[in-house]
Amino acid sequence: MRIIRLVFLSVFLLHGEDFMSTYEYGQMLYNNPRGISCAKCHGEKGEGKYIGQYYKKDKKQKKIILQEIYGVRINDKTLAQIKESVLKNHDIMPTYSLTDKEIKAIYEYLKKIKNS
Ligand code: HEC
Numbered sequence: 001m002r003i004i005r006l007v008f009l010s011v012f013l014l015h016g017e018d019f020m021s022t023y024e025y026g027q028m029l030y031n032n033p034r035g036i037s038c039a040k041c042h043g044e045k046g047e048g049k050y051i052g053q054y055y056k057k058d059k060k061q062k063k064i065i066l067q068e069i070y071g072v073r074i075n076d077k078t079l080a081q082i083k084e085s086v087l088k089n090h091d092i093m094p095t096y097s098l099t100d101k102e103i104k105a106i107y108e109y110l111k112k113i114k115n116s
Pocket residue numbers: 030033036037038039040041042069070071072073074077081082083085086090091092093094096106
């Protein structure tokens with residue numbers, strides 16, 4: 001009995017990824033992409049969200065202004081747009097080192113979850 005349980009466990013561990021659907025894979029990556037979660041800035045469903053605000057000096061108007069930061073809506077973007085954005089340098093958003101497969105999984109996940 002114990003042996004059987006052990007065999008089952010190792011089969012599960014070795015082929016664990018097969019049990020994970022593309023949806024779950026994308027969900028995992030969106031929320032834990034080896035860096036700050038996309039959800040923190042773009043919302044649970046990629047619908048966009050308010051991140052915060054700070055004061056900054058406006059050079060043209062020569063006064064201090066309140067700057068608000070929004071994580072834009074991303075569940076309506078194309079795969080190419082998401083890929084470009086994830087890999088490039090931004091002021092606020094971090095740069096991620098995700099593979100094509102991982103970026104595609106995030107894209108597929110956002111496409112599915114946006115209407116749920
Ligand atoms: C710390 C906050 C933060 C995190 C974390 C973050 N983003 Fe962003 N993201 C932003 C902000 C702010 C912008 C808009 C301004 C800019 O381009 O920097 C943006 C822009 C984008 C855009 C471009 C939208 C457009 O209009 O072209 C995409 C796509 C995107 N993010 C996807 C992601 C994905 C996918 C992740 C996770 C792997 C992620 N972001 C994580 C803050 C964040």
